[in-house]
Amino acid sequence: MARVLTTVEAVRARFSALRQPLAFFDAPGGTQVPDSVVEAIADYLRDANANTGGAFPTSRATDALITKARATAADFLNATIDEVAFGANMTTLNFALTRAAAREWREGDEIVCTTLDHDGNISPWLELAHDRSFVVKFAGVDDECRLDLDHLRSLLTDRTRVVAFPWASNAVGTVTPVADVAALAHDAGALAWVDAVHYGPHGRIDVQAVDADVLLCSPYKFYGPHLGVAFGKAELLESWRPYKVRPASDFPVASRYETGTLAHELLAGFVAAVEYLDDVGWDFVVEHERELGQRLLDGLPDAWQLHGLRTMEGRVPTFAITNESMSPQEATARLGERGFAVWDGNYYAVEIMKRLGLDDGAVRVGIVHYNTADEVGRLSAALDEIARLEA
Numbered sequence: 001m002a003r004v005l006t007t008v009e010a011v012r013a014r015f016s017a018l019r020q021p022l023a024f025f026d027a028p029g030g031t032q033v034p035d036s037v038v039e040a041i042a043d044y045l046r047d048a049n050a051n052t053g054g055a056f057p058t059s060r061a062t063d064a065l066i067t068k069a070r071a072t073a074a075d076f077l078n079a080t081i082d083e084v085a086f087g088a089n090m091t092t093l094n095f096a097l098t099r100a101a102a103r104e105w106r107e108g109d110e111i112v113c114t115t116l117d118h119d120g121n122i123s124p125w126l127e128l129a130h131d132r133s134f135v136v137k138f139a140g141v142d143d144e145c146r147l148d149l150d151h152l153r154s155l156l157t158d159r160t161r162v163v164a165f166p167w168a169s170n171a172v173g174t175v176t177p178v179a180d181v182a183a184l185a186h187d188a189g190a191l192a193w194v195d196a197v198h199y200g201p202h203g204r205i206d207v208q209a210v211d212a213d214v215l216l217c218s219p220y221k222f223y224g225p226h227l228g229v230a231f232g233k234a235e236l237l238e239s240w241r242p243y244k245v246r247p248a249s250d251f252p253v254a255s256r257y258e259t260g261t262l263a264h265e266l267l268a269g270f271v272a273a274v275e276y277l278d279d280v281g282w283d284f285v286v287e288h289e290r291e292l293g294q295r296l297l298d299g300l301p302d303a304w305q306l307h308g309l310r311t312m313e314g315r316v317p318t319f320a321i322t323n324e325s326m327s328p329q330e331a332t333a334r335l336g337e338r339g340f341a342v343w344d345g346n347y348y349a350v351e352i353m354k355r356l357g358l359d360d361g362a363v364r365v366g367i368v369h370y371n372t373a374d375e376v377g378r379l380s381a382a383l384d385e386i387a388r389l390e391a
């Protein structure tokens with residue numbers, strides 16, 4: 001497909017939000033959206049706002065939109081329409097799917113999570129374990145925050161039902177070898193349950209290539225509205241008994257896991273977000289982000305400690321950094337005053353912060369394809385400045 005957007009200037013021209021005098025390094029908490037997404041949401045509410053299944057134009061348009069959104073999600077993930085469900089966000093979908101998956105499990109069954117997971121892929125399992133006496137284990141990481149596959153392998157037993165793991169860490173940016181972890185899970189007779197929320201804006205998600213059984217992502221992290229999308233293999237979604245109301249449709253199969261009325265306007269925004277990404281193409285995203293990530297690594301002032309991989313190999317451009325002289329919270333306040341949007345805290349990545357001994361968390365710099373070399377350069381200078389003022 002011909003790519004329309006081939007420069008960062010052309011990309012940024014699509015986002016009115018980026019005209020604000022703020023350098024947006026907060027993408028891991030949610031990206032800005034292009035104007036086409038804003039317009040698609042408004043257009044739906046203006047022209048086609050209705051519930052489903054009615055014999056009148058706005059309802060018919062809504063039915064058509066839902067069909068299109070399902071096809072778009074299926075295409076985006078390389079799945080089928082029977083395999084994609086929408087929900088309020090990843091966490092809500094994950095609480096629902098974990099419960100449906102585990103309905104037939106027995107006391108003592110085991111779940112393996114990882115130190116790299118966001119709590120959205122941990123607490124649903126911990127709560128299930130609490131209710132049903134399952135066992136949750138954690139696979140660790142090495143000193144550079146890479147998933148320790150030997151440790152993970154050592155935790156697998158004939159009681160392991162699921163290996164739950166992230167495609168990429170939302171705190172330290174590590175990318176996991178998804179297909180390898182899925183293969184390990186399958187060899188043990190367990191499901192591969194992938195949290196792709198953080199990876200979403202950084203690269204193509206192909207559920208078939210990695211052989212995920214369940215995979216979750218959140219369009220608000222990849223230029224869309226606040227929404228969650230779940231993939232589950234059709235045979236699994238068919239075999240589980242969903243928590244659903246009786247009159248709701250059973251088709252497509254994945255829709256059995258959607259409760260109540262969907263956020264139709266956000267589905268319109270989701271379709272527009274995927275169309276936007278088609279205009280950009282993953283090659284531009286990957287190349288530009290890699291260049292900016294390397295620039296950040298090269299220009300990181302000595303006063304700042306990086307937690308995680310020191311190269312762009314095996315990671316996305318999400319960086320957790322700390323400074324001995326100020327707390328992450330103080331640092332982000334100073335950066336905020338200087339026009340930089342960055343996060344501090346643990347961003348719900350509780351286990352990795354424990355592992356790194358970072359009780360107050362870290363400053364998180366999240367780069368995406370709409371950031372510029374100038375922004376990264378200015379951020380490095382600001383990090384240097386605030387460190388010097390404090391020293």
Ligand SMILES: Cc1ncc(COP(=O)(O)O)c(C=O)c1O
Pocket residue numbers: 028029088089090091092118120121166168169170195196197198217218227228
């Ligand atoms: C890696 C990861 N998983 C899960 C979540 C939770 O996503 P949601 O807000 O859609 O529930 C987040 C949100 O920050 C995340 O970064």
